Amino acid sequence: MGYGEIDQLAINTIRTLAVDATFKANSGHPGAPMGMAPVAHILFNKFMTFNPKNPDYINRDRFVLSNGHGCMLQYALLHLFGYDLPLDQLKHFRQVDSITPGHPESHDTPGVEVTTGPLGQGFSNAVGLAVAQAKSAAEFNKPGFNLFTNYTYMFFGDGCAMEGIASEAASTAGHLQLGNLIAVYDDNHISIDGDTKCAFTEDVLKRFEAYGWHTQWVKEGDTDLDGIEAALKKAREVTDKPSVIKLTTTIGFGSKLQGTGGVHGNPLKEDDCKQVKQKFGFDPEKTFVVPQQVYDAYHQTAAKGAAAEQEWNQLFDKYGQQHKAEHADLKRRLSGLLPEGWQKALPTYKPTDKAVASRKLSESVLEAIHSVVPELISGSADLTGSNNTRWKDAVDFQPPNLGIGDYSGRYMRYGVREHAMAGMMNGISAYGTLIPAGGTFLNFVSYAAGSVRLSSLSHQRVIYIATHDSIGLGEDGPTHQPIETLAHFRALPNMMVWRPADGNETSAAYYVALTSKSTPSIFALTRQNLPQLEGSTIEHAIKGGYVALEDKDADLTLVSTGSEVSLCLESVKVLKDNHNIKTRVVSLPCVEVFDSQSKDYRLSVIPDGIPTMSVEVMSTLGWEKYSHEQFGLNRFGASGPYKDVYKKFEFTPEGIAKRGLATVNFYKDVKPLRSPVNRAFTNLI
């Protein structure tokens, strides 16, 4: 309490920086930063603990700007507090090769926790960060050692409030009673279409109450600094519920167009820029002005944060004396490295082992590795028994008072909320102490596409356990049978899509996914049983593709994935017996990983001189990159027992052989017949 001139000056500095940066870029959103500068000033200076010199300090308070279009607010704060974001970067807001892109990107900009902008994402990330905090606290805190005490603060606007993912995440946070999560809802009555009256007239606070949140309303968000502080204080005191503060603000506060859509997504006009500065006591002719007193005040806050980290480091050292194993474990986790030798726990299989569905093989991996990879936290969007995501003795992550788990639990019950699950997993991963894996049907990973994309863009080590991966799921029918899904996610940069053919390939998928610190993975897993293949080993499969059956005199290469690899192997005999065609078979469980191998290796797998045909029981789109001809399913599937469905679409040894024969004949006259691995040039990546 007791706000004075310096506070107002700081608030207005943030506002004018946002005005100047968007004006200079001739692009961007000044309105939200101008409206939310007061709450940001109070939150960062009076409540948050962080060290700009070490943005990775693990017990820092997390801040998430879910309305990421207002990122000039965040960039201004980061600059003022002394993060490695010089004023020059604000001057290059939204320019190529700056670290101040149009929306905050965590891998680009120090101090940005998660990548936001796509609306609702930050909201779900914040819930994930809060889960990770509660889990880390339950796991590592000991009497006298409160290592994990941080809060997660999140701002969101009307846009986020309307997005389904935020609704899902809010319901989940309420259920989980995440008292460490505090959200500020920027109630400014404006979205891009103008007054929210045109589409959004619900009672937001009542809705959050229904979810089990603690709710407050600060009606004068532009000016009532004491009220804002009191509400934040109260929110911190409520420890058994997440808190939301509805903060009624004026978008573009200070602009001639304040309170209108005119300041939402467009820079202020030049005369308005001057007018704002004049109004706030700034020189209207100068740009990017930061009064030294503001730097001083903000650096003082930063210094407190640095001191807090130092204190924490000392505490952590002492912790190491009394809790040696936990200390070592946490230290290792913070390095991003897995425990030495963990991979020895991965199951391996012989061809004589029985046929098992890859969803069950995945379960076996989880069962085998969960005790040696303690940072792994699994879960499912209400398909636990179908996704096989839960090891037997798993404890659910639940508020203890429900009596069905506790906050040390490593199994998340996400509910039927695929999109929030994915967004939360991004947040859990971003926290720094956990690796999340979450299950749903492959077809419903599409529900989560918005967050899956951000797993990739923001380099999160997240695993999507996507079962029921094809028409092989059978009876549930076309509504549940993926056709386009693998093409979708193979086209997504920095995403590994794995479709293992057997047990060793499933173990390989886990190996690569868990050791890839900045790349997420999707595991497409079968409902139906798959035999253990002759040529498959973990060592082979971690290359993304390998020769499952070699024949030096082959007339044809079949490349395939998952459940179709064994079908291809069966077709070899048919091709030989019926058509006298010698065939080699390639398993390509992960094209992204295969692409990263040397050209020599790739050519040894998909060689020159003979045609290659791909076999995968879904869209052929993209398979032209690895094959001359493609056998796939470019239509929706059918409801029925899976063997009948496979037969209907001719995914049988005979159906493959028929097309293999056509392929061989078709390419007989082409010289030289190059492997599709050969390209005229390489695309930028």
Next chain:
Amino acid sequence: MGYGEIDQLAINTIRTLAVDATFKANSGHPGAPMGMAPVAHILFNKFMTFNPKNPDYINRDRFVLSNGHGCMLQYALLHLFGYDLPLDQLKHFRQVDSITPGHPESHDTPGVEVTTGPLGQGFSNAVGLAVAQAKSAAEFNKPGFNLFTNYTYMFFGDGCAMEGIASEAASTAGHLQLGNLIAVYDDNHISIDGDTKCAFTEDVLKRFEAYGWHTQWVKEGDTDLDGIEAALKKAREVTDKPSVIKLTTTIGFGSKLQGTGGVHGNPLKEDDCKQVKQKFGFDPEKTFVVPQQVYDAYHQTAAKGAAAEQEWNQLFDKYGQQHKAEHADLKRRLSGLLPEGWQKALPTYKPTDKAVASRKLSESVLEAIHSVVPELISGSADLTGSNNTRWKDAVDFQPPNLGIGDYSGRYMRYGVREHAMAGMMNGISAYGTLIPAGGTFLNFVSYAAGSVRLSSLSHQRVIYIATHDSIGLGEDGPTHQPIETLAHFRALPNMMVWRPADGNETSAAYYVALTSKSTPSIFALTRQNLPQLEGSTIEHAIKGGYVALEDKDADLTLVSTGSEVSLCLESVKVLKDNHNIKTRVVSLPCVEVFDSQSKDYRLSVIPDGIPTMSVEVMSTLGWEKYSHEQFGLNRFGASGPYKDVYKKFEFTPEGIAKRGLATVNFYKDVKPLRSPVNRAFTNLI
């Protein structure tokens, strides 16, 4: 009121049919049908008007089973009422080539209004159906002629209630005050993971109240038939709000496992099947038994519906005498055909016309055709000014009491709710009198992927106006720049993805989209200006691909779409001047439509003998189908003015020429060099 033995018999017939069908299929969900049989019996017999002999009767009450996994409930009802769904189909539940697939599919099964099963979809479809009803009533009803009076009834379960899309749709329905929408929430405390306590503890009714819904709770949903009827009656009386009835039921009512997860997704065991039948007074040894009294009672309801339709037809005839134009218009709309000659209104362009962004060209089409295509209803997910989806004199579809539109309005303010927008558009299209178009950024069509997929699967004529289609959006940066999106939707069966290069191609996209009665479309449109091309005409572009610049002696074909076509045309001179390479250019605005042309035509566009290189500023995945080499962007974009971003990634005439040269050199030695149009075999479609 006054329920007796026959009612109980009918209810138990539905239950035992569900038990028998799932048992025979050894697959499916008996629990929901057994729990919801009472409310379904009452709703269909006491409240709903429909004619099984004409499932298309336009003023029928609509029924949507959002928890589509309970489809045996719906199939049993359709059979009992006399829809063209013989008992034999129930016996072939979930079998290949039956019309009783694992989840209800509207294009397969008479009486199924929309395709459901993916959770939350039916909820949003129902909101769309209710919008279409309100709009049709406002447009066509006249004093003495209440042509459109139907209600939309929808069942949903816990799964739907947790899905974000349902939250979005519920908020929208509350805002729109859709009094014609009545939902029944099957509160059975069970989802796949078991007790909903593990993930879903919010106060659902309070949440719906917050959205502005009228709420009721019937606590004894298994037995309190009078209470169910009273609640439905009350819900119909509330005409200024959508209604939800929380109906507490016992999942799998009658089974030994009733009330547990054991009856959710698995058939009953054989002894339990017998036990249920015994309990309900059925012969435990017989299967698929329908007592004649039940048929009789249900056929009586059906007869009432047929009579209602006859009455309606007479009313409609009379309407034709007094409201000739409206009568003709409605009749035409119901045929699915557009007005004679409407296409003359489509704008055409000459190469000398100025450069315009394709999002603006799309706006010009809407401006030009909206008065001749009255069934077109546009909208946006809160990006109206960016998507350019609103014609100037459009009236918003709004509840009249807000003072910002009325129910005759043709412009939807969907809010920031992309997924619900798409699901609602599916419902609006399914109603039968309207063609919905809705806008968002292309990148955020991914948020709606679940519904977009169902637009395709269920053959809805829906248009997605997807602007800001590439890195060409510039400053908003990688979070908003699509890379994988077109590959995703090109891999989706029965979806036309259009990326027009100029004005004539934009008009062509609208022409094909609007005249394709059972295929949805996505229009990928630029933020930046595009020149009007020399070779482009509507006639050319409606073929999906055509030669934009011919050269009979060409060494190279460039195939491209959208904003890159004019770049390719610019590169022709560079290729000639710097490398002495003669180049022809192909514009391929819609590969799906191009694929449907004759092989001769496709070979005339992408010929044998010379190499083809594709140019599109996003994932190359899939372009191998139309080209030998691909120039694209297989990484995330960058934030900056768009010309800088294009330059960064070498999407310039020089960058194209460099790769064109490499392509020509690379293929010099290959004989014969076949067009990628040539395939060894054709995939099943």
